[in-house]
Structures are given as structure tokens and as C-alpha cells.
Amino acid sequence: MKKMGLILLxxxxxxxxxxxxxxxxxxxxxxxxxxxxxxPTDGDEASATxxxxxxxxxxKTIVFSVFWPDxxxxxxAKAYEAAHPDVTIKLEYGLSEPYNNDSSRxxxxxxxxxxxxxxxxxxxxxxxxxxxxxxxxxxxxxxRHHLLENLGTRMDxxxxxxxxxxxxNVLGGEGSANGPFSLPLSFSLGGMVGDExxxxxxGVTFDDRTWTxxxxxxxxxxxxxxxxxxxxxxxxxxxxxxxxxxxxxxSVVADNYSRFVDxxxxxxxxxxxxxxxxxKQIKGMYDDGxxxxxxxxxxxxxxxxxxxxxxxxxxxxxxxxTFYVKPHADEEAAGTSFETRSDIGINANSKxxxxxxxxxKYMMDHTTIGLPINKERFANAIQQLKEKGxxxxxxxxxxxxxxxxxxxxxxxxLEGFAEAASRKKNRSGKVLDIISAxxxxxxxxxxxxxxxxxxxxxxxxxxxxx
Amino acid sequence: MSRDGAVAGLFLAPSLIGFSVFYLIPFVLGFxxxxxxxxxxxxxxxxxxxxxxxxxxxxRKAAGNTMLFTAVGVPLLIILSMxxxxxxxxxxxxxxxxxxxxxxxxxxxxxxxxxxWQVFFDWNGTLNAWLHELGMARVDWMQSNWSMSIVVxxxxxxxxxxxxxxxxxxxxxxxxxYYETASLEGAGRFRQFRHITVIYLTPTLFFVxxxxxxxxxxxxxxxYLLAGDYPYDRxxxxxxxxxxxxxxxxxxxxxxxxxxxxxxxxxxxxxxxxAERRFRENSE
Numbered sequence: 001m002k003k004m005g006l007i008l009l010x011x012x013x014x015x016x017x018x019x020x021x022x023x024x025x026x027x028x029x030x031x032x033x034x035x036x037x038x039x040p041t042d043g044d045e046a047s048a049t050x051x052x053x054x055x056x057x058x059x060k061t062i063v064f065s066v067f068w069p070d071x072x073x074x075x076x077a078k079a080y081e082a083a084h085p086d087v088t089i090k091l092e093y094g095l096s097e098p099y100n101n102d103s104s105r106x107x108x109x110x111x112x113x114x115x116x117x118x119x120x121x122x123x124x125x126x127x128x129x130x131x132x133x134x135x136x137x138x139x140x141x142x143x144r145h146h147l148l149e150n151l152g153t154r155m156d157x158x159x160x161x162x163x164x165x166x167x168x169n170v171l172g173g174e175g176s177a178n179g180p181f182s183l184p185l186s187f188s189l190g191g192m193v194g195d196e197x198x199x200x201x202x203g204v205t206f207d208d209r210t211w212t213x214x215x216x217x218x219x220x221x222x223x224x225x226x227x228x229x230x231x232x233x234x235x236x237x238x239x240x241x242x243x244x245x246x247x248x249x250x251s252v253v254a255d256n257y258s259r260f261v262d263x264x265x266x267x268x269x270x271x272x273x274x275x276x277x278x279x280k281q282i283k284g285m286y287d288d289g290x291x292x293x294x295x296x297x298x299x300x301x302x303x304x305x306x307x308x309x310x311x312x313x314x315x316x317x318x319x320x321x322t323f324y325v326k327p328h329a330d331e332e333a334a335g336t337s338f339e340t341r342s343d344i345g346i347n348a349n350s351k352x353x354x355x356x357x358x359x360x361k362y363m364m365d366h367t368t369i370g371l372p373i374n375k376e377r378f379a380n381a382i383q384q385l386k387e388k389g390x391x392x393x394x395x396x397x398x399x400x401x402x403x404x405x406x407x408x409x410x411x412x413x414l415e416g417f418a419e420a421a422s423r424k425k426n427r428s429g430k431v432l433d434i435i436s437a438x439x440x441x442x443x444x445x446x447x448x449x450x451x452x453x454x455x456x457x458x459x460x461x462x463x464x465x466x
Numbered sequence: 467m468s469r470d471g472a473v474a475g476l477f478l479a480p481s482l483i484g485f486s487v488f489y490l491i492p493f494v495l496g497f498x499x500x501x502x503x504x505x506x507x508x509x510x511x512x513x514x515x516x517x518x519x520x521x522x523x524x525x526r527k528a529a530g531n532t533m534l535f536t537a538v539g540v541p542l543l544i545i546l547s548m549x550x551x552x553x554x555x556x557x558x559x560x561x562x563x564x565x566x567x568x569x570x571x572x573x574x575x576x577x578x579x580x581x582x583w584q585v586f587f588d589w590n591g592t593l594n595a596w597l598h599e600l601g602m603a604r605v606d607w608m609q610s611n612w613s614m615s616i617v618v619x620x621x622x623x624x625x626x627x628x629x630x631x632x633x634x635x636x637x638x639x640x641x642x643x644y645y646e647t648a649s650l651e652g653a654g655r656f657r658q659f660r661h662i663t664v665i666y667l668t669p670t671l672f673f674v675x676x677x678x679x680x681x682x683x684x685x686x687x688x689x690y691l692l693a694g695d696y697p698y699d700r701x702x703x704x705x706x707x708x709x710x711x712x713x714x715x716x717x718x719x720x721x722x723x724x725x726x727x728x729x730x731x732x733x734x735x736x737x738x739x740x741a742e743r744r745f746r747e748n749s750e
Contacts, residue, residue, distance in 0.1 A: 120715055141715045434696060438609075441589055447606075455609055458699050465523035466710055 060087050060355045065129035067094035067115050067136050072185075072342075076363045087355055092129060094119075094136070112136050123147045123347065130350035131360065134182050134343045142345065148181040149346035154357050161361060166373050169421050170338060184340030185363055186370035189417055190251075190326055191336060192234065192299040193313055197320035199298055202226035208324040209420075210334045213252060216327035217281065220290035223298050232292025234299040248291060249443075250436050251301075251326075252282060261431060261460070268431070268460040275456075276449040283443055299324065303339070306370050307385050310414050312393045315404050322410075323417060335422025341370055371418060378418065382411055434459045493728070500721035515722040525723065527699060528707040531614070535703065536682045539618045543678050544671070546622060547629035552663075554630070555637045565634075568627040576624075580691040587616055608693055613701045617692070621685050629674050636670030637663070665749070672742040676735060683731065 066073060077089035094115030095108070116136055122128035123142060134142075142148045155161050155171075163171060170187045172180045204226060206219040220233035253260070260275055261268050269275065285291045300317065304310045314321045326337045344363070346356045365374050372378050385391075385406055392403040438456050441447040500515050502508035519525050554565055571579075586592045587607040594604035607616055640662065648658050686705035693701055695710055704727055711720040 124715055124717065138713070138715065145715055430696065441606075446589070446604075455606075455698075459696050462524050462527065462696060462699050462702055465527075466525070466707065466714070 058086070060352045061090055062087065062131060062352055062356050062359055063090045063092060063129040064131040064133075064359075065092045065094070065119060066133040067112065069093045069095060069098070070133075072367065072369050073133075073363075076359075076366055079366070080359055080362050084358075087359070089359065123349075126349045128347050128349070130347050130352050130356045132345050132347065134345050139182055139343065139345065143179070143181045147348050149348045149350075149353055149357075150179060151181060151183055151346065151357075151360075152179050154346075158357070158361075165375060166364070167375060167378075167418055167421060169335070170340060170373055182343040182345040183360065183364060184373055185342040185344065185367040186372050187338045187340050187418075187421065188371060189304040189336050189338050189421065191302060191304070191417070192324045192326060193302050193317045193321050194299045194324045195229065195318060195320060196322045198229040199223065202228040208327075211325075211327045213281075213327045217285060217290065220285065221288060224289055228298075230297050231289060232297035233290040234301070235292050235297040248285075249279075249282060249439050250432060252278065253435050254432060257432075261464070263464075266464040268457055268464055270435075270457040270460055271450075271453045276453045279439065279442060279449045279452065283449075286443065301326075304371070304414075304417075307381050307411065307414060308391055311385070311391055311404075311406060311411060314407075314410060315391075315393070323413070325417070325420070335420045336417045338421040342367070378415065382415065385411065430463050431460050434463070493724075496721040497725055499717055500725050503718070515718040516726070519719055519722045519726070522719070524702070525704075525707055525719075528702050528704045529726075531700060531702055532683070532704045535614065535618065535621075535685065536679060538614075539621050539682050539685075540675065540678045542618065543622045543625055543629060544674060547626045547674070548633055550626065551630045551633035551637055555634060565630075568630055570627065571624050572627050576687060577691060580688060583616075583620065584692060608701075609698045611698075611700050613693065613698045617685060617689055617701060620688050620692075621682060624688070625678060625681050629678060632674050632677075633667065633670060636667045640666045668745055668749075669742065672738060672745075676738055679734060679738075680731070683727075 064073065064077070073091060077091060081087060081089055094111055096111050096114075097107075116138070119128060119132070119137055124145070124147070128147075139148070155163065167187070170184060202223055204219055204222045206215060211219070223233045224231070256278065260270055260272070291297075302313050302323075304313065304323070310323065314323065325335070328334055328337070344360055346353055346360065350356055365377070367374065368377055368381060372381065386408055388406065390403045390405050435456055438459070439452055442449055442452040499508070501510055501512065503511045503514075550568065554561060554568075558564070584591070588594070589604070589606050589609070591607075593607065597604050605612060607613065644662050644666075645658055648662060653661070683705075686703055686709075689697065689701055689703060690706070690709070695706060695713075696702075697706070704723065708720050708723050711717075711723065
């Protein structure tokens with residue numbers, strides 16, 4: 001009898017544990033359901049019915065997931081909620097605690113990992129946020145698995161959306177069935193700041209609107225040979241920071257990516273003479289002193305983040321400086337290279353896609369930070385800067401900062417650069433990582449270009465054939 | 467009798483539940499996933515994921531590498547650990563110290579050891595520095611076909627102690643009288659080894675073989691720590707493929723690959739167990 005009691009007791013315990021497990025799961029599921037619907041008073045059964053009704057009317061909640069807490073989004077959400085009382089926007093951040101200078105890098109990395117894995121899992125199971133800032137997320141993979149709404153069809157199907165209001169090339173994917181699957185709120189321009197006066201003094205001429213890397217190297221050689229103000233033609237690195245060969249290889253190869261990787265046929269050709277030629281060319285630029293790494297040169301690689309940043313950057317490098325367009329590969333159209341910022345996608349399984357799209361449009365039309373994708377906001381930003389008349393650059397460390405006057409003539413050029421934006425810089429990607437990791441030995445003179453090419457080919461094919 | 471069964475079931479329940487929750491049920495779900503398309507809700511697509519998988523050149527490479535690794539690593543490991551076990555089975559100077567030292571690799575955390583190996587075999591690492599001193603051309607150990615040999619060495623180093631202990635136990639369970647009788651009858655060393663040691667060690671050997679094969683599939687941890695997610699293609703194992711598929715959210719290919727791998731392991735082990743049974747029946 002005693003034995004029987006024991007057995008019963010343990011059975012009860014086991015059942016209890018199981019029940020606790022399953023009820024936990026149930027609770028978390030209904031939690032997310034409530035989150036998605038913004039209807040905390042409804043129970044499980046009721047949520048099923050509101051599910052269907054959510055898109056057609058009634059109160060809607062848009063869950064917007066972002067890694068970094070963002071003032072811009074907070075403001076947009078507040079303003080949008082004020083204009084649309086039936087919509088609530090719930091911002092969810094990936095960062096676990098407010099960022100400050102003491103925040104450890106490990107903590108941030110751990111947060112990023114947690115953010116990506118939990119978002120991945122939620123997206124794959126058909127849940128997840130309605131809107132996503134795709135930073136740190138595998139946008140390409142989401143796209144491939146049809147987890148993101150096709151914004152190309154959204155743009156085409158929406159009468160109130162005019163592509164001409166935006167910088168068309170930055171927007172991307174003109175009237176196509178395959179994308180884009182995310183839209184940027186703003187962008188940055190990549191190029192070089194050059195010392196115009198010093199270049200003019202050497203008598204070297206070139207046309208930066210159309211130049212290729214070959215043209216650039218030729219001009220660079222001439223500049224160095226002219227023995228003018230500087231020893232090097234270009235200093236690799238962003239702003240005043242000095243970058244290694246890694247940075248240069250990455251940007252040159254990224255610009256030539258389609259020459260070496262055939263994404264559709266899943267083929268790479270890094271063992272070709274083309275690629276080894278390119279590597280040797282880059283190394284040649286170092287060996288000839290065209291690319292310097294320590295001093296100033298005629299050119300410096302820069303990214304322009306905002307109109308203010310544009311003028312500040314030019315000012316930092318001296319009085320007679322100009323922004324030059326980055327050289328391009330032979331095959332592609334000339335134009336300014338750009339990078340999109342704040343790329344936002346809509347979850348294809350969201351219950352409130354229409355509302356999310358409307359909010360996304362609102363954000364695109366009201367973003368004033370950076371170089372806004374909306375042309376009117378862009379023009380406004382420039383106008384405001386002109387009215388302000390002067391800029392006080394932020395003080396960085398001990399660097400002295402003095403206010404300077406806004407140069408209207410230079411500022412007017414910026415819109416032209418933005419209009420000419422045509423080359424999206426694809427800086428990420430496994431193949432590019434492999435390239436920059438494996439070329440170091442070549443630039444250090446330890447391996448031949450052919451060996452490095454073969455090694456990169458070996459690994460790139462593995463990536464492409466997965 | 468039936469009550470005994472119930473009690474046995476009850477005592478087994480905790481581990482059974484644990485096993486089901488963490489291994490069996492996820493695997494069955496994964497097995498189901500491998501036959502669906504990626505969409506939510508998921509329609510059955512038959513063997514399409516498997517066909518895709520077999521079309522992937524990287525998967526074939528990974529499978530080939532894993533097989534090659536097992537085929538080279540396991541026999542090497544068994545021969546070496548057998549030799550060690552036989553040597554240490556005699557009275558030898560510092561015997562117990564030696565035995566302990568061979569067990570050490572099992573206890574040392576992998577991550578710390580891998581760092582040392584990395585420093586040793588890096589392109590700008592210790593070994594290449596020595597080669598350079600000696601006036602020889604340096605070798606990119608991790609980025610050439612050498613890389614697999616290094617992982618084989620690492621695998622042997624890591625597992626030799628464990629296998630040796632198992633074999634030692636097997637050796638000590640062979641009655642000494644057999645050898646005495648054999649030597650009285652004039653059997654030489656080699657004959658004794660072939661007709662006594664090998665025969666009576668076979669059941670242990672089967673077990674060691676099984677464990678070694680399973681451990682050879684686990685070498686991914688070391689490889690991953692040593693060479694990252696995209697190593698030289700000689701080192702690219704099945705688990706690399708699965709790991710990368712996981713990060714690309716390709717659940718279908720991942721589960722299909724896992725199912726194939728489990729199928730292979732099950733076939734291998736059941737074959738081995740059958741061979742062992744047959745051997746035992748024959749020897750009785």
C-alpha cells in the first residue's frame with residue numbers, strides 16, 4: 001500500500017512538471033499574440049476573432065523592432081500616433097540596457113547575438129515584429145525565405161506613393177516583382193575629399209565623374225610623380241583615421257564584386273588572372289606610394305553622413321577641398337557610391353501589414369536625420385543649414401573646434417552628388433569577409449597573388465555551393 | 467510481472483522524459499520539417515529537400531570529408547591506443563604517471579588547448595617560425611591539405627587516453643593462465659598476441675570502435691574553434707554545413723542533412739553491433 005502511494009506521488013509529480021511546461025508555453029504564445037494585436041483584455045479565444053479583424057478596422061498595434069534605441073523612431077512613432085489615434089506603435093529594442101561609455105563590448109555583442117537569434121526564431125515561426133530595422137539581421141536570408149513583404153509591389157500598388165519624391169536609385173528596384181524588400185530612411189555617400197588647390201598645382205587633370213579605378217591609379221601615379229604638396233595620392237581609411245590594406249581591398253573588390261562572383265550560377269572566379277591582376281594592382285598602389293598609410297595625401301576616403309557632416313569634413317581637410325566621386329569598376333555606370341541607412345522591412349506574416357506600410361511611408365517622408373531619402377526633406381535640410389549660416393563642429397577629444405561659415409556654393413553641389421547616387425556599396429557578405437581575411441598574407445609579401453586567389457576561390461565556392 | 471514492468475517504467479520515466487524532450491521529440495519534429503517546404507504552415511514536398519541537398523556541391527564535399535576523416539582517424543586512433551595499452555599493461559618505469567598523463571587531454575578544456583594549437587599552426591605561428599629558422603619554406607598548415615592531418619592528430623591526442631583505459635581494462639580481464647599455458651606449449655609472442663589477446667579483446671574492441679566513430683563525428687567543436695565557420699575545404703565537415711545552414715535560416719536543408727547523418731550513424735552502429743553478436747555466437 002505504501003509502495004502504491006509512492007508510485008502515485010511520483011506520477012503526480014511527473015504530470016505536474018509536464019503540465020507546468022505546457023502551460024508555460026501556452027502563456028508565452030498568448031503573450032505574443034497579445035503583443036501583436038495590442039488587445040490585452042482579450043483572452044485566447046477572443047484573440048482568434050480579432051486576428052482576422054485586425055487588418056480591416058479597429059485598434060491596431062504595430063510592433064517595431066530595432067536593435068539600437070533611436071530618438072528618430074521614438075519621435076516618428078509619437079507624431080504618427082497623434083495623427084492616427086487608432087494606431088499604437090510599440091518600439092522594441094534589442095539592446096538590454098541603455099548604452100553608455102561604460103557599456104562593455106561583450107555585453108553589446110551578446111545582445112546582438114540574442115537579438116538576431118530570437119528575431120530569426122520568431123520570424124521563422126511566422127510571428128515576430130511587424131516592422132523591423134534590419135541592422136544586424138540577415139535581410140538576405142529573410143528575403144530568400146519569403147519572410148519579408150515585397151515593398152516593390154507595395155510601392156507600385158499605392159497610388160499615394162510617388163517614386164519621384166525620393167532619390168530613385170537609393171530607393172532601388174524599379175517596378176520589379178522581386179523587391180526591394182526593405183526601404184531605407186536615409187543614406188550616406190562614399191567618396192573622397194581632395195585638396196583641390198594642391199591637385200591644381202601639380203597640373204594633373206582627370207574627370208572624377210567618370211573615372212574608373214584604372215584612371216584613378218594613373219592619376220595617382222602622376223600626382224606622386226609631380227612631387228607636389230603630398231607624397232601619397234590617397235590615404236586609405238575613413239576620415240582622418242588610417243585604415244589598413246584591408247579597407248582598400250574590401251572597397252575595391254566590393255565595387256568589382258559582380259566580375260568575380262556569379263550569384264545566379266553560383267560560380268566564383270577568384271583564381272582567374274583578372275582577380276590576381278586586381279590584387280597586384282592594389283599592391284602596386286602601395287608599393288608605388290600612391291596609397292599611403294601614415295601621412296596626408298591628395299585624397300582621403302570619406303563617408304558623408306549628413307549635409308552638416310559634408311561641410312564639416314571638407315572644412316577639416318582645409319579650405320580648398322572638394323568632394324570627389326569614388327572611382328568605379330570598368331563595367332558599371334559612373335555615379336556616386338552610396339550606402340543605405342535605417343533599412344526597414346515589413347514582416348510578411350504580420351497581421352497589420354497595411355498599417356505598417358503606412359507608418360513606413362510616414363517615416364520615409366519625415367526623416368530629417370542624415371541624408372534623407374525624401375527629396376523635399378533633403379532640400380529642407382540644406383535650406384536650414386544655409387539659414388543657420390555657420391557650423392560648430394563637435395569637439396572630439398582635445399581637437400580644437402572653431403565655428404566656420406557655411407559655404408553655399410559647396411553645399412549646392414551636394415544635391416548633385418545625391419542625385420548621381422548609383423552604386424550601392426555592398427560591404428557585408430561572407431565572400432568579402434573571406435577575401436579580406438586571406439589577402440593579408442599577400443600584402444605582407446608572404447604569399448603570391450596566385451596562391452591567395454586559389455585559396456579564396458576554394459572557400460568562396462564552398463560558400464556559394466551551400 | 468506486469469507490476470514490475472510498471473515500476474520499471476516509472477523509474478525509467480525521468481530519464482525517458484528528458485531524452486524525449488531534449489532529443490527524440492526535436493529530432494522527430496526536424497525529421498518532419500525535412501519533408502516540408504520552408505513556408506509557415508509547411509506543405510509536404512516529399513524528397514525535394516533531399517534532392518536539393520544532394521545537388522549542393524558543398525554538402526557532398528562535407529559528407530566526403532567527414533567520411534574520410536572517420537576512415538583515417540578511427541583506425542589510426544585504435545592502433546595507437548592499442549599499442550599504448552599493451553605497452554602500459556606491463557610493469558614499466560613510471561607506469562602510473564604515464565597512464566595519468568595520457569588521460570589529461572580528456573580533462574583539459576578544449577577552448578584553451580585550441581588556442582595553443584592555433585598559435586602553433588598559424589601561418590605566422592610557431593611551427594612556421596621554426597621552419598623559417600631552419601631555412602625551409604613555410605607551410606600554410608590550416609589553409610592547405612595539411613589541415614585535415616592536423617585535426618586527425620588533434621582527434622587522436624584528445625581520445626587516445628580514453629580508448630587506452632578501455633582497452634587496458636579489456637586486457638586485464640584476460641586470465642593470465644591462458645598466456646602461461648600458451649607459452650608452456652611453446653607459442654611465441656606474436657602467436658600469443660594473435661590467438662589470445664586479439665580474440666579476447668574483440669568485444670572491448672567493438673565497443674572502442676563504436677565510441678571512436680561517434681567521437682570522430684564530434685570533432686567539429688575542435689575544428690570550428692580552430693578554423694572558424696568557413697575553413698579550408700578539406701576541413702569542411704557535415705557539421706560546418708549544418709551550422710552554416712542554421713545561421714542562414716535554412717531549416718529544411720539543415721534537418722535533411724541531420725536526418726541523413728543520423729541514418730548513416732544508425733546503419734554503421736547497427737552493422738557493428740550485428741557483427742559483434744555474430745562474433746560472440748561464433749566464439750561460444
